Amino acid sequence: MIDHLIQLAPDAKTLEAGRRLFYSRRWRLLGGDGEWIWGEFDVGGKRPVESAVQVVRGRFSCSCRSRSRPCAHNLALVLLLKNNPDRLTVGQPPEWVRSVQYQAERAPKPVKDxxxxxxxxxxxxxxxxxxxxxxxxxxxxxxxxxxxxxxxxxxxxxxxxxxxxxxxxxxxxxxxxxxxxxxxxxxxxxxxxxxxxxxxxxxxxxxxxxxxxxxxxxxxxxxxGITTRKEELLAQPARDDHWLVLGTVSGTEDRLRYRRVWLRGEQSRRYALLLDYAFGEFPFEQSWPLSASFSGGVRYYPGSYPQRAVFTDPRPGGRPYDGLKGYPSFEEMLGNYRRALGTNPWLYYYPVYLESVRPVKSGEDMLLVDVRGSALPVMLGYEGFYRLLAVSGGGPLSLFAEFDGYRLRPLSVLTALGLTEA
Structure with missing residues (x-):
């Protein structure tokens, strides 16, 4: 989300100054190319302040005198993107922005004191x-x-x-x-x-x-909101396995596209959550097709119940995946969920593979019912329920879903042809 750039403000005073500049009418040549946004701020007869932000990677450039980055001009551009994006014209960057982009690509990584x-x-x-x-x-x-x-x-x-x-x-x-x-x-x-x-x-x-x-x-x-730096994660040992792509969730928040990808290890039977962001039409770094498998090492973020991970060097699996086994009923699923929540109470999403559930419409309620007759509702706003009814034909099916403690969000269904989007 664009909020992650605002969170990089060095202090509350700079953020407040950025809010004031956001409302200013002195901005001109506001634009973006899908990766960078830029603008020139008129300071009255002098050379304008030239400010640019690389949205996804959080790089900032500005010709103002402030020593902080992001500065107030950078933050004002971010706020424009978040709250008034129509003021940004999509097009080719001016010469000074191309110079900034060139320097950013070749700049050595700073050594922080x-x-x-x-x-x-x-x-x-x-x-x-x-x-x-x-x-x-x-x-x-x-x-x-x-x-x-x-x-x-x-x-x-x-x-x-x-x-x-x-x-x-x-x-x-x-x-x-x-x-x-x-x-x-x-x-x-x-x-x-x-x-x-x-x-x-x-x-x-x-x-x-x-x-x-x-x-x-x-x-x-x-x-x-304080996450481990990627460099520190890459220094940790990796968990090697054969990983299956079980489901993907994508959407947009504040004009920044996000994607959650769920993998499951064949030998470890562990899930790994990959979280990516991309601005505008800029593509995600890696493609994760549903039901594809990959071999390689996954590195988990630290925690007592690690879930989020990075997968830096995936290789095509090259063989059938043989580790797909799920919960036979909601009772077993809820028991494991409670234990996981007792270990880490900050679980946003809990991945579950259910071996035999039936979609049932009961009045206005959309439910999944297990073999023992227990039922759980699906997520509010879920649009694929009637597709589940059609695929199941009234009978049981196997599916992968996210669980938030109350409701299920189906992501994929296992059919005779393999995994398909739910």
């Missing part, structure tokens, strides 16, 4: 803690008013809270708050209460983060 990096982390943690303090006051207000009274006020206050959390570099909690806004009247009381509970658990965990084991603290930081 350890003390400077530690200072930046401390400043970010201070900003995040301020955002968490405000969130706690909001949740205490909900406790006083009650859930029904709070939700009766509409979603605007929650969306405003999510924006402030994003400004405080807390994309994970901001996402949970947006979930509260999106649930509205459609969500069950259990779903709403669980989301509120997740947020309060995060707040209490943040207060004692220094007391947590290293892996638990890493998972807490990942949920908050």
């Amino acid at each position: 350890a003390a400077q990096a530690e200072d930046r982390l401390a400043a970010r943690l201070e900003l995040m803690t301020a955002g968490i303090d405000e969130l706690e006051l909001r949740l205490l207000d909900v406790a006083r008013r009650g859930i029904a009274d709070t939700l009766g006020q509409g979603s605007e206050s929650w969306l405003a809270m999510a924006t402030r959390l994003t400004d405080a570099k807390l994309p994970g909690p901001a996402g949970r708050v947006r979930r509260l806004a999106s649930l509205g009247a459609e969500g069950t009381e259990g779903e709403i209460a669980r989301t509120l509970g997740d947020l309060y658990l995060f707040i209490r965990s943040w207060r004692i983060r220094e007391e947590l084991p290293e892996e638990r603290r890493a998972e807490l930081y990942q949920f908050a």
